[in-house]
Amino acid sequence: MAPTICVCVDDDLCGAVCDVLKQLEGRISAIVCGTDVSCFASVKADNDGIFMVVSGSCAHAVIKDLCDDYDKEERRVKLIYSLYAGVDAYKLSELKQELSGILFCNAQGCCSNVLAEYVVFSMLYFNRLPWRLAASKNEKKWDPFSSIELRRQKLVIIGYGNIGEACGAKAVALGMQVTGIRRSGDKKTDKFGVMVRGNDALDESIREADFVVSVLPGTEHTRRFFDKAFFAKMKPSAVFINIGRGMSVCEADIIEALKKGTIRAAALDVFDVEPQPVASLVSVVDDDNLFVNSLSRDTALKLWCDTQIFFCRLAEGSLSTRKVAA
Structure with missing residues (x-):
């Protein structure tokens, strides 16, 4: 029986997700989309095989129920x-x-x-100051200033996995x-x-870093990992960049560190509470000290499509072999 x-x-992503998954039509029984347990009750009752595609906190209860x-x-799943x-x-x-024996990717x-x-x-x-170039252009004035080359500067990546390797x-x-920096680090140069x-080299590394990136x-264990004590270990000229999880940063402490000059600047891609009221940050920190990114919907949907295509390839392989590849 097809799964x-x-x-x-x-809800706002359901249509876009299902559109991509339609390429599997003819090889699957149906596509059912929802945000709570009740949406999948009939599928559960049919007792056919299920492939799940999930995102966000709403998925916890559904996974628990279907598994x-x-x-x-x-x-079943x-x-x-x-x-x-x-x-x-x-x-x-x-x-x-619930997840015992089920492949989770x-x-x-x-x-x-x-x-x-x-x-x-x-x-x-932060090294080339494009915001300042744009301001000079808008004001139609010639405003020479110094910029900093990235070459020879030191970058520390905390949470050195797949994303960290790309960085x-x-x-x-x-x-x-x-x-x-990773738990299994053994002080050797990778490919x-x-x-x-390893983690034991963290303090030594960040004291010398020009940029610190969190992934x-x-x-x-990582909640409020980046706090007042952490920023105090960084150089006053250093920049902190977070592309990991918002919960790992104490936002009050990083704002204080920026205002007091404990660190030079920060680029924040994620926040503890989203959508973040950007005005609350921008109003207290200058442009040259803070870069805030809010992912555009077009970019977000492109990323969603990429991840779904990956799922479709995984599903097609499983449907062809009638086995779920580990």
């Missing part, structure tokens, strides 16, 4: 695919029993390049000295030219 694809995403047959050898690379929203630690790698480009752009923003590769190509070190996931 049903259950799509549990926010409640953990006492069965043949599981065959595959769960997260449209996010980060999976903290699903509270997987509370679903160990995420969008690892799908967003790595665009995030790495954002990191490079952020570093150039490191681009930074090395620009002539930067890059250190990647990208990045020096990979940390959202867990209880």
Whole structure:
């Protein structure tokens, strides 16, 4: 029996997600989209195979419900695919029993390049000051000023996984000295030219860094990891960039660090509460100290499409072999 694809995403993305998944029509039973358990009750009752596509906190309850047959050898849900690379929203630690024996995949790698480009752009923003060039153009005046070359500057990437590697590769190509911090780091240079070190080298590394990039996931261990004490260890001329999780940064502490000059600047791509009221940040921090990014809807949908195409390839392989590839 062909499987049903259950799509549990926010309402505003449901249409776009389902449009991409239609390329699987003819090989699947149906596509069912919803945001709560009741939307998938009939699919559960049919007891056919299910592939799940999920995003956001609404998916936790649906995963828990559809995967409640953990006492069965043949599981109802065959595959769960997260449209996010980060999976903290699903509270997987509370679903160990439900997920036993089910392949859970995420969008690892799908967003790595665009995030790495954002990191490079952020570093150039603070070293080349494009906002100042734009202001001079608008005011129709010649305003010479000094800028800083990225070459030979030091970048530390905290949470050196797939996304971190993409950031490191681009930074090395620009002539930067890059250190990647991960739990399993053993002080050796990887294939990208990045020096990979363990957590015990964190303090030493950030004291010398010109840029510190966070790619940390959202867990209880990383909550408010970047606080007043952390920023105090950075150089006053250093820049902090967050492309990990908003919850990892104490926003009150980073605003204080920027206002007092504890660090030079920050580029923030994510926030503890979103959508972030940007005015609350911009009103207290100058342009040359803060770069705030809000992902455009067009870009967001492009990323969603990329991650869904990855899922479709995974699903097609499974449908062809009648097995879910691990």
